[in-house]
Amino acid sequence: xxxxxxxxxxxxxxxxxxxxxxxxxxxxxxxxxxxxxxxxxxxxxxxxxxxxxxxxxxxxxxxxxxxxxxxxxxxxxxxxxxxxxxxxxxx
Amino acid sequence: xxxxxxxxxxxxxxxxxxxxxxxxxxxxxxxxxxxxxxxxxxxxxxxxxxxxxxxxxxxxxxxxxxxxxxxxxxxxxxxxxxxxxxxxxxxxxxxxxxxxxxxxxxxxxxxxxxxxxxxxxxxxxxxxxxxxxxxxxxxxxxxxxxxxxxxxxxxxxxxxxxxxxxxxxxxxxxxxxxxxxxxxxxxxxxxxxxxxxxxxxxxxxxxxxxxxxxxxxxxxxxxxxxxxxxxxxxxxxxxxxxxxxxxxxxxxxxxxxxxxxxxxxxxxxxxxxxxxxxxxxxxxxxxxxxxxxxxxxxxxxxxxxxxxxxxxxxxxxxxxxxxxxxxxxxxxxxxxxxxxxxxxxxxxxxxxxxxxxxxxxxxxxxxxxxxxxxxxxxxxxxxxxxxxxxxxxxxxxxxxxxxxxxxxxxxxxxxxxxxxxxxxxxxxxxxxxxxxxxxxxxxxxxxxxxxxxxxxxxxxxxxxxxxxxxxxxxxxxxxxxxxxxxxxxxxx
Numbered sequence: 001x002x003x004x005x006x007x008x009x010x011x012x013x014x015x016x017x018x019x020x021x022x023x024x025x026x027x028x029x030x031x032x033x034x035x036x037x038x039x040x041x042x043x044x045x046x047x048x049x050x051x052x053x054x055x056x057x058x059x060x061x062x063x064x065x066x067x068x069x070x071x072x073x074x075x076x077x078x079x080x081x082x083x084x085x086x087x088x089x090x091x
Numbered sequence: 092x093x094x095x096x097x098x099x100x101x102x103x104x105x106x107x108x109x110x111x112x113x114x115x116x117x118x119x120x121x122x123x124x125x126x127x128x129x130x131x132x133x134x135x136x137x138x139x140x141x142x143x144x145x146x147x148x149x150x151x152x153x154x155x156x157x158x159x160x161x162x163x164x165x166x167x168x169x170x171x172x173x174x175x176x177x178x179x180x181x182x183x184x185x186x187x188x189x190x191x192x193x194x195x196x197x198x199x200x201x202x203x204x205x206x207x208x209x210x211x212x213x214x215x216x217x218x219x220x221x222x223x224x225x226x227x228x229x230x231x232x233x234x235x236x237x238x239x240x241x242x243x244x245x246x247x248x249x250x251x252x253x254x255x256x257x258x259x260x261x262x263x264x265x266x267x268x269x270x271x272x273x274x275x276x277x278x279x280x281x282x283x284x285x286x287x288x289x290x291x292x293x294x295x296x297x298x299x300x301x302x303x304x305x306x307x308x309x310x311x312x313x314x315x316x317x318x319x320x321x322x323x324x325x326x327x328x329x330x331x332x333x334x335x336x337x338x339x340x341x342x343x344x345x346x347x348x349x350x351x352x353x354x355x356x357x358x359x360x361x362x363x364x365x366x367x368x369x370x371x372x373x374x375x376x377x378x379x380x381x382x383x384x385x386x387x388x389x390x391x392x393x394x395x396x397x398x399x400x401x402x403x404x405x406x407x408x409x410x411x412x413x414x415x416x417x418x419x420x421x422x423x424x425x426x427x428x429x430x431x432x433x434x435x436x437x438x439x440x441x442x443x444x445x446x447x448x449x450x451x452x453x454x455x456x457x458x459x460x461x462x463x464x465x466x467x468x469x470x471x472x473x474x475x476x477x478x479x480x481x482x483x484x485x486x487x488x489x490x491x492x493x494x495x496x497x498x499x500x501x502x503x504x505x506x507x508x509x510x511x512x513x514x515x516x517x518x519x520x521x522x523x524x525x526x527x528x529x530x531x532x533x534x535x536x537x538x539x540x541x542x543x544x545x546x547x548x549x550x551x552x553x554x555x556x557x558x559x560x561x562x563x564x565x566x567x568x569x570x571x572x573x574x575x576x577x578x579x580x581x582x583x
Contacts, residue, residue, distance in 0.1 A: 065313055
């Protein structure tokens with residue numbers, strides 16, 4: 001599942017933020033902020049993409065670099081969120 | 092007063108007090124002054140002479156603050172350039188002010204080197220982190236009539252203009268602003284604003300002047316992280332632009348979470364009335380200052396906080412020690428209610444645009460005294476009966492987005508470079524977060540896509556200048572003399 005999330009996130013980022021020619025080379029662990037790919041309004045766009053695509057709700061205090069600053073961090077964060085909502089549904 | 096003496100004086104009075112907190116670093120006034128002195132020593136060693144330009148191309152960091160004060164201590168003139176600037180524009184700026192030294196960091200090194208190759212006057216490229224091994228210069232760096240900085244700002248021609256400020260200009264602006272904000276050594280100011288933006292730069296200069304502590308953040312990308320710092324550092328001052336205010340109001344914050352906050356400020360564009368109300372609910376203990384200004388005089392007006400309920404839409408009155416009034420096309424003052432151009436008088440008015448006499452003459456016109464120039468702002472204003480000022484519109488087409496000024500011409504020039512583009516007009520459209528969003532209306536050959544245009548712009552322009560929207564049309568409307576009717580498109 002994480003792999004699929006990675007792919008979807010990567011596609012979103014390349015379509016919306018990666019306009020530079022060298023952009024497609026971005027690694028899963030690269031800091032999106034340091035690479036100049038995402039800025040403060042970009043993060044808002046990313047969050048609304050995650051919410052609509054994966055049906056999760058990103059809380060204010062979850063908008064942190066450790067959750068959102070690389071493709072891998074985003075995939076981990078989203079799959080954690082999906083897991084916890086599944087558990088809630090079962091319970 | 093010279094600007095480096097802000098720092099030296101505070102280092103003498105409060106050597107052990109925290110001057111700067113940036114990421115994991117905490118620097119005392121004594122340490123910040125020592126580093127600035129050593130940096131000045133290394134600039135001198137590289138041959139920087141009095142009045143020569145040092146371009147600072149860094150993210151918000153301790154090194155950027157050190158470089159600002161170090162350049163002045165060496166008798167030089169600094170210019171802080173936005174770290175989002177691309178190589179073409181950086182090269183333009185380096186050549187325009189014939190900079191002698193370019194200061195940068197590893198993250199920006201590729202762009203800096205590409206620009207450096209095209210700027211023959213650059214004698215040295217300094218890469219952060221610095222070593223601070225040199226002794227500070229022994230001789231006096233100069234007097235306060237000397238040029239201190241050049242601030243590049245969007246010009247309506249599409250090329251950035253370099254606003255020239257002397258030490259005395261900066262001291263006048265900083266004195267006036269710290270007066271009405273009632274700034275004191277007990278203040279702790281948290282700033283996420285880029286130092287290339289004069290609003291951000293002055294946070295550092297004014298903190299140094301009053302001996303306050305500056306918490307310098309790189310950006311507002313992760314508001315929760317910034318707000319946590321605001322709380323843990325017990326910040327007393329928090330400068331905002333409307334985009335940040337809109338982002339704060341989208342979060343689910345509890346009123347009164349920041350009991351130490353004494354004031355918040357807003358400038359760059361007016362806050363919507365509803366946002367003013369909600370900000371005051373969110374920060375009940377803090378005073379809100381609505382302000383207005385332009386780089387050419389740093390700040391024009393502020394609304395005394397007690398007027399906020401009476402005149403929420405006014406930008407207020409002239410800042411202390413200066414004058415702001417509205418004139419007609421002949422330069423005569425107009426009565427209340429009549430729209431005219433805002434004119435500014437005071438020690439904070441710039442000396443002109445670097446190497447651009449024509450533009451300088453348009454902005455600076457003879458004042459009441461033979462030796463004085465007053466600033467014609469190009470902004471249309473009116474006053475009410477009590478003399479409070481209201482912004483009406485710009486005389487030119489400059490777009491305000493995310494608190495940054497964007498020249499439509501600069502963006503259009505870049506889009507025209509793309510093969511297949513026949514006509515383009517760039518306008519600002521309303522946006523709840525950005526204030527205005529950049530929109531490009533393009534007539535182009537088949538095969539030119541929205542993605543092509545945005546990709547092309549992203550490689551050449553700062554992020555905030557890149558169009559958010561692109562619309563294609565067969566052709567663009569023209570005025571009678573055949574020029575693209577940008578105003579008509581903007582009004583539609």
